[in-house]
Amino acid sequence: MSPGVNLPPVLCITGTDTGVGKTIATAALAAALSAVGRTVAVYKPTQAGLEDGDGDIDVVRRLGGIESVHEGIRLQYPMAPVAAAAREGVALVPLSVHRATVAALATHHDITLVEGAGGLLVHLDDNGGTLADLAVPDSAYIVVCRATLGTLNHTELTLEALRNRGCVVAGLIIGTWPARPSETELSNRDYFSRCGVPLLGAIPSGAGDLSPAEFRAATAESIVL
Template sequence: MAVIVVTGTGTGIGKTVVTAALAAAARAQGRTVAVLKPAQTGLAPGEPGDADDAVRLAGDGVRGVELARYPEPLAPATAARRAGMRPVLPRDAAEAAEKLAAEHDLVLIEGAGGLLVRFDDAGATLADVARLLDAPVLVVVPAGLGTLNATALTAEALRARQLELLGVVVGSWPQRPDLAERCNLTDLPEAAGAPLLGVVPQGAGALAPDVFQGRATDWLAPRLGGTWRP
């Protein structure tokens, strides 16, 4: 896979940390990696964004690219409109990814929020980027109660658009999982209609980069370059 689109069932569920783990695992295999963030919202100029965080955790040799930044922490379409700035269009992201793919073994595209969060007022979404690139989509999900429904809805939206769901990764696995969280490990593949491809522990993003890089392969399944097995 030259390009993987990383989305989630919502915001704040660990997409950036999962993206960093994917990059670290690929780098451990000797692959060159780029992380592309089409639209970053909620940050002022100069503040580290999601692409910067992924690069910091994944280590040297990973390139981070951000196409647009909007100051308010809103959906990209809303943030662009309120800032009076041009929105990012799917073709912008697809063209950037294609250029990066010509220079790197793997390009990871991290979306904002969930799959159908709007990029512009015409209704373009990350799903349109995946379609233009014919790229598989990895869905990051929370561990707890409610995740099965949100996962099933995202999977259904992908199938309706004839997009490939590569699999599901739990973005933040607690140290002491409750009953629902433990049961969800079994039920998530059925809800998604796709395999569970990893479980990233809670707090992984706070690890020192060298520790993060050393452990990343433990959290991801072999299909994603790791050693984790359900």
């Protein structure tokens, strides 16, 4: 990555579904940007569900080496945010507050990465606001997708939803790329490389299990911005 690459100050990281690798992709982006001298903040509007007590920003902090990590709300149950909040008996943070937080972070950092929950249209507040509604001026979206069978439809649906809302799409990242890809996975990657949206990289399978130093070395070669 060149330090002269012109990126918008806010990049929203969404996925075609839950579990596609958004957090690892966010950590990889944060590490790659930091490595070329960009100051980076990461914001998770709604964390629903914890793994061994950690939320997604904890993973990004550890693997990406980023200290400016922030959450809007942390919920215990691995459910859609509205359902998880209802189960805990708490109110979700309004989208207007998330938007103000992102704008404030963007004034103090070169790049602010905003990681969504689940897919693009998952409700993040009690009024039906989604990551697609969170866009602030000078922002763009990165879509994390699978390499496996079925990904083409899911990815195109997400891209169509963004375009129909007038959102800028910066590119795609394949969230998990196997060491020995199948013919289907190779075909899907080829499709993504020529679908009209830049393919920014593919995260090696198992990257999240690496040490922070190994992770940064492995993903530095996987992200092209």
